[in-house]
Amino acid sequence: MTKEAPVISCKNVWKIFGDNPEAYLKKMPAGHTFDDIRADGYIAGVKDVSIEVARGEMLVIMGLSGSGKSTLVRCFSRLHDITGGTIEVEGQDVMALSEKELIDLRRNKMGMVFQSFGLLPHRTVLDNVAFPLEMRGQDRHTRRERALEVIKLVGLEGREDYFPRELSGGQQQRVGIARSLAIEPDIWFLDEPFSALDPLIRREMQDEFLRLQEMLGKTIVFITHDFDEALRLADRIAIMKDGAVEQCDTPDQIVMNPATEYVRKFTEDIDKARVVHASILAEADAKGEGEPVAAAATIHDLAGALIADARDYIPVQDGDAIIGALSRQKALKVLVGAN
Amino acid sequence: MAVLSTNSVPGEPKQYSSTQVGTWLALIALIMTGLQYAGMLPALLHRLPENWIPPFAIWLDAAFNFIRTDLGLQKLTRWFAEGPLQFMLDTTANLLYGKKRWPRFEQIPWSAIAASAAVLGYYLGGWRLAALAGGTFVWTALIGQWKDAMETMSVLVVAAPMAFIIGIGLGIAAWKYVWVDRAIKPILSILQTLPFFTYLLPAVIFFKVGPTAGAVATIIYAIPPMILMTTLGLKKVSPEVVEAGKMSGSTRWQMLRHVYIPAARTEILVGVNQVIMLCLAMVVLTAFIGMPGLGAKLLAMMGSFKLGRSFEIGVTIVLLAVTLDRLSKAWVVKLPEHHEKGTPWWKRHIYLLVGLAAFVFFTVLGQFVEWFAEIGRRQSFSQGKEIDTAIKSFLAFDIVKGTTEQIRYVLNVWVLNPFRDFLLSIPTFGFILFVVAGALALGGKRSGIYAAIFFGLVALTGWWDRSVITLYSVISAVTLAMIIGLPVGVFASRSEAWSRRVLLICDTAQTFPSFIYLIPAIMLFGITATSVVMSILIFAMVPLVRYTIEGLRNVPPEMTEAADMSGATKMQKLWSVQLPLALPTMAVGFNQAIMFAFFMVIIAAFIGTQDLGQELQKTLAGTDLGKNFVLGICVSLMALTFDMAIMTWAEGKKRMLGL
Ligand SMILES: Nc1ncnc2c1ncn2[C@@H]1O[C@H](COP(=O)(O)OP(=O)(O)OP(=O)(O)O)[C@@H](O)[C@H]1O
Ligand SMILES: [Mg+2]
Numbered sequence: 001m002t003k004e005a006p007v008i009s010c011k012n013v014w015k016i017f018g019d020n021p022e023a024y025l026k027k028m029p030a031g032h033t034f035d036d037i038r039a040d041g042y043i044a045g046v047k048d049v050s051i052e053v054a055r056g057e058m059l060v061i062m063g064l065s066g067s068g069k070s071t072l073v074r075c076f077s078r079l080h081d082i083t084g085g086t087i088e089v090e091g092q093d094v095m096a097l098s099e100k101e102l103i104d105l106r107r108n109k110m111g112m113v114f115q116s117f118g119l120l121p122h123r124t125v126l127d128n129v130a131f132p133l134e135m136r137g138q139d140r141h142t143r144r145e146r147a148l149e150v151i152k153l154v155g156l157e158g159r160e161d162y163f164p165r166e167l168s169g170g171q172q173q174r175v176g177i178a179r180s181l182a183i184e185p186d187i188w189f190l191d192e193p194f195s196a197l198d199p200l201i202r203r204e205m206q207d208e209f210l211r212l213q214e215m216l217g218k219t220i221v222f223i224t225h226d227f228d229e230a231l232r233l234a235d236r237i238a239i240m241k242d243g244a245v246e247q248c249d250t251p252d253q254i255v256m257n258p259a260t261e262y263v264r265k266f267t268e269d270i271d272k273a274r275v276v277h278a279s280i281l282a283e284a285d286a287k288g289e290g291e292p293v294a295a296a297a298t299i300h301d302l303a304g305a306l307i308a309d310a311r312d313y314i315p316v317q318d319g320d321a322i323i324g325a326l327s328r329q330k331a332l333k334v335l336v337g338a339n
Numbered sequence: 340m341a342v343l344s345t346n347s348v349p350g351e352p353k354q355y356s357s358t359q360v361g362t363w364l365a366l367i368a369l370i371m372t373g374l375q376y377a378g379m380l381p382a383l384l385h386r387l388p389e390n391w392i393p394p395f396a397i398w399l400d401a402a403f404n405f406i407r408t409d410l411g412l413q414k415l416t417r418w419f420a421e422g423p424l425q426f427m428l429d430t431t432a433n434l435l436y437g438k439k440r441w442p443r444f445e446q447i448p449w450s451a452i453a454a455s456a457a458v459l460g461y462y463l464g465g466w467r468l469a470a471l472a473g474g475t476f477v478w479t480a481l482i483g484q485w486k487d488a489m490e491t492m493s494v495l496v497v498a499a500p501m502a503f504i505i506g507i508g509l510g511i512a513a514w515k516y517v518w519v520d521r522a523i524k525p526i527l528s529i530l531q532t533l534p535f536f537t538y539l540l541p542a543v544i545f546f547k548v549g550p551t552a553g554a555v556a557t558i559i560y561a562i563p564p565m566i567l568m569t570t571l572g573l574k575k576v577s578p579e580v581v582e583a584g585k586m587s588g589s590t591r592w593q594m595l596r597h598v599y600i601p602a603a604r605t606e607i608l609v610g611v612n613q614v615i616m617l618c619l620a621m622v623v624l625t626a627f628i629g630m631p632g633l634g635a636k637l638l639a640m641m642g643s644f645k646l647g648r649s650f651e652i653g654v655t656i657v658l659l660a661v662t663l664d665r666l667s668k669a670w671v672v673k674l675p676e677h678h679e680k681g682t683p684w685w686k687r688h689i690y691l692l693v694g695l696a697a698f699v700f701f702t703v704l705g706q707f708v709e710w711f712a713e714i715g716r717r718q719s720f721s722q723g724k725e726i727d728t729a730i731k732s733f734l735a736f737d738i739v740k741g742t743t744e745q746i747r748y749v750l751n752v753w754v755l756n757p758f759r760d761f762l763l764s765i766p767t768f769g770f771i772l773f774v775v776a777g778a779l780a781l782g783g784k785r786s787g788i789y790a791a792i793f794f795g796l797v798a799l800t801g802w803w804d805r806s807v808i809t810l811y812s813v814i815s816a817v818t819l820a821m822i823i824g825l826p827v828g829v830f831a832s833r834s835e836a837w838s839r840r841v842l843l844i845c846d847t848a849q850t851f852p853s854f855i856y857l858i859p860a861i862m863l864f865g866i867t868a869t870s871v872v873m874s875i876l877i878f879a880m881v882p883l884v885r886y887t888i889e890g891l892r893n894v895p896p897e898m899t900e901a902a903d904m905s906g907a908t909k910m911q912k913l914w915s916v917q918l919p920l921a922l923p924t925m926a927v928g929f930n931q932a933i934m935f936a937f938f939m940v941i942i943a944a945f946i947g948t949q950d951l952g953q954e955l956q957k958t959l960a961g962t963d964l965g966k967n968f969v970l971g972i973c974v975s976l977m978a979l980t981f982d983m984a985i986m987t988w989a990e991g992k993k994r995m996l997g998l
Binding site for chain 1: 577579580582583584585586587588589590591593597598601602604674675676677678679680
C-alpha cells in the first residue's frame with residue numbers, strides 16, 4: 001500500500017439503531033454479539049469496524065442483505081451520525097465537522113450513488129443531474145452543459161426532459177449515476193450502482209469508473225452483490241456480516257486464505273482459478289527452473305501451460321525479478337477447485 | 340379490551356379491567372337515576388347548586404380584557420384589520436364586484452372570469468372540468484347572483500391563500516421542531532371541535548365587524564388541516580431522496596426549498612383543497628355576523644321561507660363548491676409532463692396564452708356589449724317565484740303533507756321529546772358516570788379519565804341542561820342516520836357499480852358547505868325542531884355511508900373467499916366476516932358523523948333550538964366574549980370525549996385484527 005495518509009480511516013466504528021444508542025453502547029459489556037444486542041432491542045448496523053481506504057483505491061464491500069454495507073457507507077459520508085469510534089476523511093474527523101464544513105466537504109469532495117436511486121421526483125432528468133451543480137451555485141448555462149455531457153455518457157440522450165416516473169428502473173439508476181458523475185468527486189460512494197442495469201451497459205459503466213479511477217486517481221467505495229463485478233473492479237474486498245467486517249483484503253487473499261469460516265463459505269462457489277494470481281502462489285524459498293510465468297497472470301490464464309508442463313516448481317517473474325516459484329501441484333488444485 | 344394493568348401477578352392487589360370498572364360505574368349511575376325517580380336523591384346530586392358554579396365567563400372576560408387592552412393586542416389586530424387585510428379585501432372586492440373603494444380597480448366582466456375558469460378547467464381536467472367550471476360561472480351570472488357570489492369569492496380569494504401560507508409555515512415548524520408539534524397538537528384538536536360561532540365573536544371584537552372579521556374567522560378555521568397535511572407530507576419524503584439532497588451539499592434552506600417541499604407536493608396540494616373547501620363553507624356561514632354574500636342571501640331567504648330563491652342560491656353554492664373541489668383535486672393529480680425537445684415557447688405555455696386571450700377578449704367585449712359585463716336583476720333568468728310556488732304546491736299535496744306531518748308527529752311525540760326528557764331527568768353525576776363508563780369500555784383508562792374531566796368541566800360551567808339538549812340532538816340524529824345510513828352502505832357495498840355511485844355522491848355531498856343541508860330539512864319540515872334533527876341527520880349520514888362502504892369493500896378478499904368456501908350464506912358472511920372486519924373503519928365514520936353532528940347542531944340554532952347553539956348565537960350580537968367561549972368549550976369538550984374514546988377503540992381494534 002501507499003505511504004500516503006489514507007483518504008478514509010475509521011477506527012472501532014459503531015452504529016447502533018434504537019433509543020438512545022450512545023448510552024446503550026457505553027454500558028454494553030464487551031464481546032456482546034449481534035444477537036445479544038438485538039435481544040436488548042437494538043440493531044447493530046455497524047459493529048466495531050476499523051478500516052482504511054487509500055487514495056486512488058477501489059474498495060469493494062460485499063455481504064448478505066442486511067449485513068450493514070449501506071449503513072457503513074452512510075457513516076463515511078455522515079448521513080448517519082455514528083454511535084462510537086472515529087471516522088476521518090482526508091484527515092478530518094467527520095463527526096467534528098460544523099454544518100458548513102460538512103456541506104463544503106460534500107459539495108467539493110464526495111459523491112454518492114444510492115441503492116434505490118434517490119431521484120427527486122419533481123425534477124426532470126436534466127434538473128436531477130444538474131442538482132448538485134445548482135446547489136454549488138453554478139450558473140444555469142454551465143450546469144446545463146455539464147449535465148448534458150454526463151447524460152450522454154450514461155446513454156440517456158434525448159430523455160433530458162423526462163421525469164423519473166417516466167423512466168425504467170435501469171434508466172433511473174443511470175440518472176443517479178450521471179448525477180454523481182456530474183461533479184466528479186474525489187471520493188465516491190457507490191451503493192449497488194449497477195444493480196438494475198443490463199449486462200452490456202453494466203460493463204460500459206464499470207469500464208467508465210475504472211477509467212476515472214485510473215486516470216484521475218479517484219477513491220471509490222463500491223457496494224455490490226456480484227462477485228464477478230467485485231473481482232473486475234476491486235483493489236481490496238471487505239466482507240461484512242452482521243455489521244462487522246469479517247475480512248478486508250485483496251481478492252487473492254480472500255479466496256486463498258479466508259480469515260473465517262464465514263468468508264470461506266461466502267467465496268466457496270467462485271471460480272478461484274480466475275481470481276488467484278501466480279504471485280500469490282509463488283513460494284519465495286522454492287526454486288524453479290526454466291521459463292518463468294508472469295506474476296500478474298491468473299491460474300486460469302496459465303491453465304494450458306500448467307497442464308502441459310512437467311516441472312514441479314515453475315519460477316514466477318514480477319517485472320525483471322524472479323520472486324519465487326509456484327508449486328504446479330497446488331496450482332492445479334486451484335484450477336480444479338479442490339482445496 | 341383494554342386492561343388497566345397488564346401484569347396481574349397473584350398476590351398483588353386484584354386488578355380490574357376497564358370494562359369491569361365501567362360496569363360498576365354504570366351500575367352506580369343506574370341506582371342514582373332510580374333514586375332520583377323515586378324522589379330520594381339529594382338535590383345537590385341531581386344538579387349542581389348555582390352557588391357552586393365558578394364564574395368562568397367572568398374570569399375569561401377578565402383574561403380577554405387583559406390581553407386586549409392591557410397587552411395592547413387589540414391595537415395590533417385592529418391595525419392589521421384596518422390596514423393590510425382591509426386593503427386586500429377591498430382590492431378583491433373592487434375587482435370582483437366593483438365595490439368602488441380605494442384602490443380603485445374596474446370590475447372584471449363576468450364573462451371574462453367564466454372564460455378563464457373554463458380554460459383553467461380544460462388545462463387541469465379536460466372538457467368535463469371546463470364545462471363544470473365555465474358553466475358554474477355562467478349559471479351564477481345568468482341566475483342573477485353574480486354580485487352575491489363575488490362578495491363571497493372576494494373574501495375566499497383572500498382567506499384561502501392566507502390560511503395556506505400560515506398553515507404551511509406552522510406545518511413546517513411543527514415538523515422541524517418537536518416542541519412546536521407538541522404545543523400545536525392539543526390546540527389543533529380543540530380548534531377542530533370548537534363550534535364556528537366561537538371563532539366569530541373574537542374575530543369581530545379583535546378585527547371589527549364585517550368582511551375583515553369574517554375573513555379572519557375563516558382563515559383560522561381553515562388552518563388546521565393545512566398544518567396536518569404539511570407535516571404529513573414532509574414526514575413522508577423518502578429518506579434516500581433526502582440523503583441525495585444532503586450529499587449534493589444542500590444547505591438547510593436549499594433542502595426545504597428544493598427537496599422537501601416539492602417532494603411533499605401531493606399532500607400539500609390535498610391540504611390546499613381542504614383549505615379551499617373549508618374556507619368556502621365558512622365564508623358562507625359568516626352570514627351570521629352580517630357578512631354580505633351568498634350565505635347572507637340564503638339566510639334571509641330561508642328566514643322568510645322563500646323556498647324558490649333559497650333553492651337557487653343553494654344550487655349556486657353547491658356548484659361553486661363542486662367546481663372549486665374538482666379543480667383543486669385535479670391539480671393534485673396533475674403531474675408535470677415533459678415537452679419534446681425543440682417545442683416552441685408558445686406551445687409550452689399554450690394554456691396560459693389561451694386563457695389570457697379569452698380574458699382580454701371578454702374584457703374588451705364587455706366594454707362594448709353591456710350584457711357581457713354585467714347582467715342586471717331584470718335580465719336574469721331567475722325563476723325564484725315559480726320554483727317557490729312549485730315547491731309549496733308539491734308540499735301541499737295531501738300525501739306529501741300527510742307524510743311529513745306524520746313523520747314529524749311520530750318523531751316529536753314518540754321519539755325525540757321523550758328521549759330528551761329522559762336525558763334531562765338523569766342526575767348530573769349519574770350522567771357523567773354513564774359517559775365515563777362508556778368511554779372506559781371503549782377507549783380504556785385514558786379515555787375514561789378524560790371523559791370524567793371533560794364532562795365534569797361541562798357540569799361546572801353551569802350550562803348543563805343546554806349541553807344535554809345539544810347532546811340529545813346529536814345522539815338522536817346520529818342514531819337515525821345510522822338506521823338509514825348503515826343499510827344503504829351495506830347494500831351499496833354489494834356491487835362494484837353501486838359502491839362507486841354512492842361513494843361519488845358522498846364525496847360530492849361532503850364538499851357542500853354545511854349550511855346547504857338546512858335547505859331540504861326546512862323545505863320538508865318547516866322551521867321546527869324536526870328540521871334540526873333532519874338537517875343533522877342528512878349531514879351526518881354522509882360519512883356513515885361512506886365509511887361503511889369503504890370498510891366493507893376493503894375486507895381482504897382471502898377472508899370472504901374463505902367464508903364462501905366454508906359454505907356461508909350471504910347473510911352469514913356479512914355478519915360473521917365482513918362486518919366484524921369492517922367495524923374499525925365504520926367506527927371512524929361513526930366518529931366523523933358525531934363530529935359533523937356537533938358542528939351542525941350549532942348551525943341549526945338558526946332554526947330555533949334550546950341548546951348551546953342558541954345561546955352562542957345570541958352572544959354574537961353582543962360583546963360577551965367570556966360566555967361565548969365557555970359555551971364553545973362545552974361543545975368542544977363533549978365532542979372531544981367522543982372523539983377520543985371512539986378513535987382509541989377503532990385503533991385498538993385495527994391493531995388486534997392486524998389491519
Ligand atoms: N434507519 C434505520 N433505522 C433502523 N434500522 C436500520 C436503519 N437503517 C438500516 N437499519 C438496519 O441495519 C441493518 C443493516 O442495513 P443496511 O441497509 O446497511 O444493509 P445492507 O447490507 O445495505 O443490505 P442490502 O444488501 O439489502 O442493501 C439492517 O438490519 C437494517 O434493518
Ligand atoms: Mg444496502
